[in-house]
Amino acid sequence: MSITIRSTIEQQYEVPARRLEMDRFVVPAVTIVIGLLLAFFLIFPIFSILQLSFFKDGVVSLATFTLDNFYKYFTTTYTLNALWHSLYVSFVTTVFVTVITFFFAYALTRTTIKGKTAFRSIIMMPLIAPSIMQALALIYLFGRNGLITSHLFETDWNIYGPTGIIVSEILYCLPHSFVILFTTLSAVDIRLDEAAESLGASPFKVFTKITLPSAKYGIFSAAALTFNLTITDFGNPVVIGGNYNVLATEIYSQVTNLYRFDLGATIAIILLVPSMMAFLLNYYISRKSFSMISGAARPFIPPSKLLKKISFTSYSVLVSASIILIFATVIIGSFVKVWPYDWSLTLDHYTFPSIGGYSAIWTSFWISVIVGIIGSFATLVAAYVMETRKPFFKQTLYFFSVMPAAIPGLVMGLGYILAFNKPYYFFFGTPWIIVINIVVCNFTLGVLSSISNLRNIDPSIEEASISLGGDTIRTFFRIIFPLARVAFFQNFTYFFMRSMTTISAVIFLVSASVHLAAIEIIMLDNDGWTASANAMCTCIIVIVLVVLGISNIVNKRTIRHPEGGAQA
Amino acid sequence: MILEQRYFMSQKLVLENINKNFGSLVAVKNVNLEIDPGEFLCFLGPSGCGKTTLLRIITGFEQPSSGVLKYDDKVINNIIPQKRDFGIVFQSYALFPNMTVQQNVAFGLKMRKMPNKEIDGRVKEILKLVGLTEWKTHYPAQLSGGQQQRVALGRAIAIKPKVLLLDEPLSALDAKIRVRLRTVIKRLQKELGITMIYVTHDQEEALSMADRVAIMKNGEIRQIGSPWDIYKAPESSFVAGFVGTSNFIAGRKEGSSVKIDGYSFKINGLEEIKQNTVYLAIRPEKIELISDQTNMQQVEKSNIVDVIAEVITFLGAVVQITFTIDGIEMNVDITENEFERLELRRGDKIKLHFPPDKFHLYTEKPGNLT
Numbered sequence: 058m059s060i061t062i063r064s065t066i067e068q069q070y071e072v073p074a075r076r077l078e079m080d081r082f083v084v085p086a087v088t089i090v091i092g093l094l095l096a097f098f099l100i101f102p103i104f105s106i107l108q109l110s111f112f113k114d115g116v117v118s119l120a121t122f123t124l125d126n127f128y129k130y131f132t133t134t135y136t137l138n139a140l141w142h143s144l145y146v147s148f149v150t151t152v153f154v155t156v157i158t159f160f161f162a163y164a165l166t167r168t169t170i171k172g173k174t175a176f177r178s179i180i181m182m183p184l185i186a187p188s189i190m191q192a193l194a195l196i197y198l199f200g201r202n203g204l205i206t207s208h209l210f211e212t213d214w215n216i217y218g219p220t221g222i223i224v225s226e227i228l229y230c231l232p233h234s235f236v237i238l239f240t241t242l243s244a245v246d247i248r249l250d251e252a253a254e255s256l257g258a259s260p261f262k263v264f265t266k267i268t269l270p271s272a273k274y275g276i277f278s279a280a281a282l283t284f285n286l287t288i289t290d291f292g293n294p295v296v297i298g299g300n301y302n303v304l305a306t307e308i309y310s311q312v313t314n315l316y317r318f319d320l321g322a323t324i325a326i327i328l329l330v331p332s333m334m335a336f337l338l339n340y341y342i343s344r345k346s347f348s349m350i351s352g353a354a355r356p357f358i359p360p361s362k363l364l365k366k367i368s369f370t371s372y373s374v375l376v377s378a379s380i381i382l383i384f385a386t387v388i389i390g391s392f393v394k395v396w397p398y399d400w401s402l403t404l405d406h407y408t409f410p411s412i413g414g415y416s417a418i419w420t421s422f423w424i425s426v427i428v429g430i431i432g433s434f435a436t437l438v439a440a441y442v443m444e445t446r447k448p449f450f451k452q453t454l455y456f457f458s459v460m461p462a463a464i465p466g467l468v469m470g471l472g473y474i475l476a477f478n479k480p481y482y483f484f485f486g487t488p489w490i491i492v493i494n495i496v497v498c499n500f501t502l503g504v505l506s507s508i509s510n511l512r513n514i515d516p517s518i519e520e521a522s523i524s525l526g527g528d529t530i531r532t533f534f535r536i537i538f539p540l541a542r543v544a545f546f547q548n549f550t551y552f553f554m555r556s557m558t559t560i561s562a563v564i565f566l567v568s569a570s571v572h573l574a575a576i577e578i579i580m581l582d583n584d585g586w587t588a589s590a591n592a593m594c595t596c597i598i599v600i601v602l603v604v605l606g607i608s609n610i611v612n613k614r615t616i617r618h619p620e621g622g623a624q625a
Numbered sequence: 626m627i628l629e630q631r632y633f634m635s636q637k638l639v640l641e642n643i644n645k646n647f648g649s650l651v652a653v654k655n656v657n658l659e660i661d662p663g664e665f666l667c668f669l670g671p672s673g674c675g676k677t678t679l680l681r682i683i684t685g686f687e688q689p690s691s692g693v694l695k696y697d698d699k700v701i702n703n704i705i706p707q708k709r710d711f712g713i714v715f716q717s718y719a720l721f722p723n724m725t726v727q728q729n730v731a732f733g734l735k736m737r738k739m740p741n742k743e744i745d746g747r748v749k750e751i752l753k754l755v756g757l758t759e760w761k762t763h764y765p766a767q768l769s770g771g772q773q774q775r776v777a778l779g780r781a782i783a784i785k786p787k788v789l790l791l792d793e794p795l796s797a798l799d800a801k802i803r804v805r806l807r808t809v810i811k812r813l814q815k816e817l818g819i820t821m822i823y824v825t826h827d828q829e830e831a832l833s834m835a836d837r838v839a840i841m842k843n844g845e846i847r848q849i850g851s852p853w854d855i856y857k858a859p860e861s862s863f864v865a866g867f868v869g870t871s872n873f874i875a876g877r878k879e880g881s882s883v884k885i886d887g888y889s890f891k892i893n894g895l896e897e898i899k900q901n902t903v904y905l906a907i908r909p910e911k912i913e914l915i916s917d918q919t920n921m922q923q924v925e926k927s928n929i930v931d932v933i934a935e936v937i938t939f940l941g942a943v944v945q946i947t948f949t950i951d952g953i954e955m956n957v958d959i960t961e962n963e964f965e966r967l968e969l970r971r972g973d974k975i976k977l978h979f980p981p982d983k984f985h986l987y988t989e990k991p992g993n994l995t
Contacts, residue, residue, distance in 0.1 A: 070737035077707050517719035520686055521777075523706050524713040525733030525784060535732075539723035 072526035080528040088448040091439050095457040098497050102472025103464065109322040109475055126323040136320070139307040140327060146219055146303065147288040147331075150226040154234045154283045155276060157227070161376055162238035164369040167247065167268075168361040171370070177239075179377040181232045182384060185601040187558040187575040189292030190594050191225035193582065194386040196297060197396055197591075204386075204397040221297035226287045228383055231376070233286055234279040241275025247358060274342050281339035285332050289465030291561035292575075296582055304328040305467050305561065312471065312565070322475065325468040336463035384598070391592035406588040407596075411580050413572030418596050421574035424488050424495075425556035432496040432552035433545050436503030441537055443504075444511045445519055446529070462501035466562030469498055474565050486568045498562045499555045503548050510544035511537070543615055550608045557601050635662040635787055635820040636697035638683070643692035645678055645844075652678040653689070654844040660788075663818045665811070669831040670841035671867070676824045679841070680792055683822065685709050696787065707736075712786030716793040718773045720765040726776050727752065727761040733784035747783060754813070755779040771802040778810065788820045795830065807834055828868050832856065840864050862904055862991035871906040872955040873991040878903050882927070886951035891927050893982045904987040909945065909958040911983040915976035916967060928979045937971055946975070 105115075113121040130136050161180060165173050183191070199206045199216035206212055216224065249271065253263045269276075291305040298306055304324055312321035361369070390396050394403045409415065439458060443451050461469070473494055477485045484490050514537065522532040538545070560575045567576045574597050581590040638660040645653035653675045660666050668676035681687040683694065685706035694701050701709060720729050727748050734744045752758045755775040765773050774794055781789055791810070795803045811834050814821045825831050831838045832852040839849040840863075848860045859865035862873065876883035876890070878901050883890050885905075892905070913919070915929060932948035944964040946957050957977060969975070 070734070070739045071710070072707055072737050074708070077705065080707075081705075515717050515719055517715040517717050518721065520684075520706075521713065521715060521719040521780075522721070522732070523686075524684060524709075524711065525780070526707045526710075526736035527732070528707065528736075531736065536721050536723070 072528075076528055080530070083529040084442060084446045084448050087438060087442050088450050088454055091435070091442070092450055092454050092457060095454075095497070095500070098493055099457060099460060099464075099469075099500075102469060102476040105475035106322045106325050106468065106472045109319050110326050115319075115475075126319055127327075130320065130323050130327065135302070136307060136324070139302045139304050139324070142219065142301060143288050143304040143328070144331070146222045146226065146294075147284050149223050150230060150287045151280050151284045153223070153227050154230045155238075155280045157376060158231055158234040158238050158279065159272075159276060160369075161231075161373060162235055162242050163268075164373050165239060166242040167250075167358065168365060168369045169358055170361070170366050170373065172373075176373045176377055179380055180235050182380055183229055184232050185554060185558070185605070186384075186387075186594060186598050187292055187560050187578060188229045188290050189296055189560060189575070189578050189582075189590075190387050190598075191228040191383055192221065192293040192297035193578075193587065193591055193594060194383040194390075195221055195225055196587070197386050197390050198382070202397070208397055217297060217299035218301040219298075221299075222294045222301065222303065225293040225297055226290060228380060229290065229293060230283045230286050231380065234283050237279040237282065238272070238275050241272045241278075245271040251359070278339050278342045281335045281342065285335040285339070288335070289328065289332050289467065289561065291467050291564065292579065295579060305465070308467055308471060309564065312474075318471075318475065321471055325465075325471050328465055329468055332465050333463050340459070387591045388595050388598075390588060391595045393588075396588065406586075406592040409577070409581070409589055409593065410586055411577055411584070411589075413574075413577045413580070417572035417577045418574045418593070418600070420488065420572060421557055421597070422600060424491055424573070425553045427492050428495045428556040429549040429553035431492065432499060432503055432556075433548035435496060436500060436548060437507045437538070437541055437545055438533075439500075440504050440507030440511055441533060444508050445516075445537070458504040459501050461498050464498075466498050466559060467564065469494065470562050470565035486570065488571050491563050491566050491571065491573070494562055494566055495556045495559060496552070498559070499552060503552065506548060506551075507541070507544060510541055514540050543612060546608050546612055546615070550605060553604055554601055557597055635818070637661060637695075638788055638820065638822075639693075639695040639698075640679075640683070641693040641695065643679070643682060643689045643694065645675070645682060645687065646690045651844050653682065656692070656844075656846055658839065658846070658849070660820060660822065662820055665814050665821045665823065665834060665836045667823045667825060667831040667835035667838045668841055669825060669828060669838050669868070672826055674841040675844035676826075676841050677792055678844075680790055680822065680824050683788070684711055684713055684790055710784065710787045712781030712784060712789045714774070714777050714781050714789070714791040714794045716797055718765070718770075718777045718797075720773055720776055720780070722765050725762050725764055726757055726768070729765070729776055730780045730783050733780065737784065751779040751783045754782070755809070769802075770798050771806060774798065774806060775809065778813070782813070782817070782819070786819070788822060789814075791821065791823045793825055794823075796825070796827065803830075810834065832868070838868075840867065842867075859906070859985060862906060862985075862987040862989050865906040865985055865987070866991055869908060870956070871908055871985070871991075872912075872953075874905050874951060874953055874955070875990075876903055876905060877901060888930055888950070889927055890979055890984075891925050891981045892984050892986070894984075894986060898986055898988060900988045902988075904989070904991055906985040906987065906991070907979060907983055909956040910943075911980065912955075912957040913978040913980065914946075914957065914959050914963065914967070915978055916963075919978070924978050925981050928981060930977050930979065932975060932977055934969055934971060934973045934975050937969065948975070948977070 108117055109115040110126050111122060111124070112118070113123050113125070158180075161176070164170055165176060195216050196203065198204050199221075201207065201215045201217075203215065206215055245268075249267050250263050253267050254260075258266065288303075289305060291309065294301075294303045295306050295309065302310070304327065308321045308324045308328065311317045311324060391406050392402050392404070393399065394401050394405070409417075411417075413420075439454065442448055443454055443458075448454070473490060477490060479485070484493070518536060518540070519532060522536050527536070558575055560579065563573055564576055564579070567573055574593055578590045578593045581587070581593060640656050640658040643653055643656040644651075656679060668679060670676045678687060682689050685701075685704065689702070696709075721732065724732065730748045730751050731744050734747060739747070748761075749758075752761055755778055757772060757775055757779065760768060760772060765776065768776065777794070794810070795806055798806065807830060810821075810823075813819070823831070823835065832855075835852060837849060838852050838855055840847045840855065842863055848855055848864045855864065855868055859868060859871075865871040866873065874885055876885040878895060878898060879889070881891060881895055883892055883895070883903050883905060890905070895903070913924075915924070930950065932950065934946045934948060936947035938945040938947070942961055943958045944961055946959065946969070948955055948957070
C-alpha cells in the first residue's frame with residue numbers, strides 16, 4: 058500500500074462554530090417543548106377533572122373544596138352500583154381471559170401442535186376492530202332475536218347485561234393478554250421443565266411446580282392489563298349492557314344525558330383509582346419479569362404426546378373459532394337483508410343512513426394517518442432525547458410519557474372537554490383535538506417501543522457521528538432516524554390502528570362537524586340501524602387490514618435491503 | 626515524507642492530574658501524561674482498568690472529575706467533542722449502516738461544509754489509502770469485519786483529525802486479519818505522522834505497534850515507556866506478570882541470597898530491598914537449561930536447581946517446560962533446536978540455572994501468589 062497524498066496545502070475545514078453553538082440548545086429545547094405539550098394535553102385535562110369533582114363549580118379555593126359529589130355518588134344506589142358492576146365484570150373477565158390465554162400461549166410455545174402461525178394470527182384479530190364489534194356480534198347470535206337463542210333453541214334467554222359484557226370483553230381482551238403470556242412462556246427456559254422431568258417429576262408436578270411459578274410475573278401482568286382494559290372499556294358495555302350500568306357508561310350518561318359534568322368528573326376519578334392501581338401493578342411486575350427473560354432460551358421443543366397434541370389442538374381451534382365467529386357474524390350480518398330471517402345478500406346497509414356515513418370513514422382515515430405520522434415521530438423523538446441524550450428533565454419527561462397508559466381514554470376525553478371547551482382554544486371542535494387526544498392517549502406504548510428499539514442501535518454509532526462533527530439534528534435525521542425506521546413503521550401502524558378503532562377516547566370529542574367511523578357504529582346501533590353498524594365496523598376492519606398489509610410489505614422491503622437489516 | 630507529515634498538524638496533548646469517579650468507583654486516578662506530536666501511544670491494561678474511560682475523557686464523551694486536558698497548550702476540558710477534531714475508531718466499527726462506504730468516509734467532511742468537489746477528491750484519496758476503492762458503493766453489511774474496520778479508519782482519518790483515538794479496534798476481528806491490520810495501522814501512523822492513542826488489552830498488539838506503552842491498573846498508570854523498556858525492566862510485579870510472562874516466587878532475604886524452601890539463590894541488587902520477604906520474578910526464557918554444551922565457568926553454582934520436567938508444551942519455535950519449586954508451578958522456555966538436540970521427555974530430570982542478574986525483585990505481592 059503506497060501513500061500518495063498530494064493535496065496537503067489545501068484549506069483545513071472546520072465544523073461551523075455557530076451551528077454547534079446553537080446545537081447546545083436543541084436537546085433542552087426539545088425536552089422542554091415535549092414536556093410542556095404533555096403537561097398541557099395530559100396533566101391539565103386531568104387537573105380539570107379533579108378541579109370539577111372536588112371543588113364547587115370548579116372554583117379552586119379553600120372555601121369551595123367539597124366532597125359533596127363523592128357523597129352523592131356513594132349514597133345513590135344506582136350510581137354506586139356502577140362501581141360494583143364494573144369491579145364484578147372486570148374481575149370475572151380477568152380470570153377467564155388469563156386462564157384462556159395462558160393455555161393458548163402454552164399450546165403455542167410448549168407443544169408441537171400444527172398451525173401455530175394461524176392460531177397466532179387469529180387470536181390477534183380483535184386488535185383490528187373497535188371494541189364494540191364483539192357486542193354487536195353477540196347480539197346477533199344471542200340477543201332477543203339472536204340466531205342461536207331465539208332461532209336455534211327458541212328460548213327467551215338473551216345475553217344482554219353482565220353476561221354479555223363479560224363475554225364480549227373476554228373476546229376483546231384475548232390478544233392483549235396473549236401477547237404478554239406468549240412472550241413470558243417463550244422466554245422461560247423449557248430446559249427447566251425437562252430437568253424436572255428427568256428427575257422423576259410427573260407432568261402435573263412439572264406444570265404446577267415449574268411452569269406456573271416461572272411464568273407468574275407474566276400471568277399477573279396479563280391479568281392486570283386485562284382488568285384495566287375491561288374496566289375502562291366503553292364500546293362493548295354501552296351496546297350490550299342494557300340496564301346494567303358500569304362506570305364507563307355511567308360517566309357518559311351523566312355527561313351527555315344529564316349534563317352533570319361534575320358527577321361525570323367524580324365518577325371519572327372513581328374509575329381512575331382501580332385502573333391506576335392495575336397499571337401500577339402491571340408496571341411494577343413487568344419490571345421484575347423482564348429481568349427473568351434470558352436471551353439464551355431458544356429451545357427445541359420435544360415432540361408432544363398424541364393426547365396432548367389432540368387436546369391442545371382442539372382447545373386452540375375452539376378459541377380461534379369463537380373469534381372467527383364474531384368476525385364472521387359482523388361481516389355476514391352487514392351483507393344480508395334481515396338477520397336472521399332473510400339471508401339474501403344486499404349492499405343496502407352500506408348506504409349509511411346517519412349524518413356521518415362515508416365522510417366519517419374518510420375523516421377517520423386521514424385523522425388516523427396524521428395520528429400515525431405525528432405519534433410515531435413524536436414518540437421516536439421523545440425516546441431519542443430521553444434514551445440517548447439524557448437531558449436534565451429526563452425523569453419528568455419519562456414520567457409524563459408513561460402516564461397516559463394509566464389513564465382511561467374516556468377519562469382523558471372528559472378532561473379534554475372540561476379543559477379545552479373554551480372559545481380561545483381554537484383547536485377545540487376541530488379534528489386536531491382528536492389527533493392530539495389519540496396521540497397522547499397512546500403515547501406510552503409508542504415511547505416504550507421506540508426506547509427498546511433505540512437500545513438496539515450501537516451507542517458508538519451516535520458517538521461516531523458526534524466525533525465527526527455531527528450535531529444533534531443531523532445525527533438524528535441522517536443516522537438515527539434511518540436506523541429506527543422499521544420501528545417507525547411499526548409505531549405508525551400501531552397509532553393508525555388505535556386511531557381507527559378507538560371509541561372511548563374520542564366519544565366526547567366528536568362534534569357536529571367532525572364524525573368518526575368508530576363512533577358512528579354506536580350512533581347507528583343506538584338508532585336501530587344495527588346492520589349498518591356492522592357495515593361500518595366491516596369498513597374499519599377492511600381499512601386497517603389494508604394498511605397493515607401495506608406496512609408489512611414496506612417492512613419486508615426495508616429489512617431485505619442491504620443497508621436495512623444490519624443494526625435496526 | 627515531509628509532505629505527509631504536514632498532512633496532520635498534530636500538537637502536544639497533555640493530561641494533568643486527570644481523575645474520574647463514577648459514584649464511589651474510581652475509574653481513573655491521577656493520570657499525568659504528555660503525548661508528543663506524531664507519537665503512537667498505547668494504553669494497555671486488563672478490562673476494567675480505566676483505559677477506555679481515559680480515552681473517552683480525551684474524546685470529550687466523558688468529563689474528568691478533576692484535572693486538566695490541554696492540546697497545543699490550550700485547555701480543552703470545555704470543548705465539546707464535535708469541536709475537538711479528534712478522530713475515533715470504535716471496537717464495534719460503528720459505521721453508519723444506512724450509508725455506503727464513500728458516504729461514510731464523506732460524512733465528517735460534509736459536516737465541515739467542505740465543497741463537494743473537494744470531498745470527492747479526499748474520499749478517493751482515503752479509499753485508496755485504506756485499499757477499498759473497489760468497495761466504495763457497498764454498504765457496511767456487505768463487507769467483512771476487517772474491511773469494515775478499514776472504512777472506520779478511513780472515515781476517522783478523512784477529517785484530518787488532530788489526534789486519532791482507537792478503542793480496541795481489532796479485538797472483534799479474527800486473529801489473522803488482526804495481525805494484518807496492525808501493520809496497516811502502524812504504517813498509516815508512521816507515514817502520515819499522526820498522533821495516535823490506542824487502547825487495548827492485548828499486550829502483543831501494544832508491544833508490536835506502539836512507540837510508548839502506558840500500563841494501566843485500577844485507573845492508574847503503573848508504568849510508561851517503550852515496549853522494550855517495559856519488557857526488560859518491569860517496575861512492579863503487576864507489570865512483570867501482565868506484560869509477557871514471569872515466574873513468581875516468594876523468598877526470605879539472607880545477605881546476598883534469597884532462601885526458598887531448600888534452595889538458596891544468589892541474586893544481584895538485593896541490597897536495595899529493605900524488607901525481609903522478597904518476591905522474585907524471572908522470565909521463562911531467562912532460565913537456562915544446563916547441558917553438556919553449557920559453559921560452566923559462567924554459571925553461578927548455587928543457583929543450579931534439579932527439577933523434573935512435568936509438562937512439555939510445544940509452542941512452535943519455543944518449547945515450554947513446566948516444573949515445580951516450593952509447590953509453585955514455573956516454566957522455562959527453550960528453543961525448539963535445543964529441545965530436539967536434548968531429546969527431552971516428560972518426567973526427565975533436568976538441571977536449571979537461574980542467572981543472578983536476570984531476576985526482578987519486588988516488595989509488592991504478585992497477584993498470582995497466595
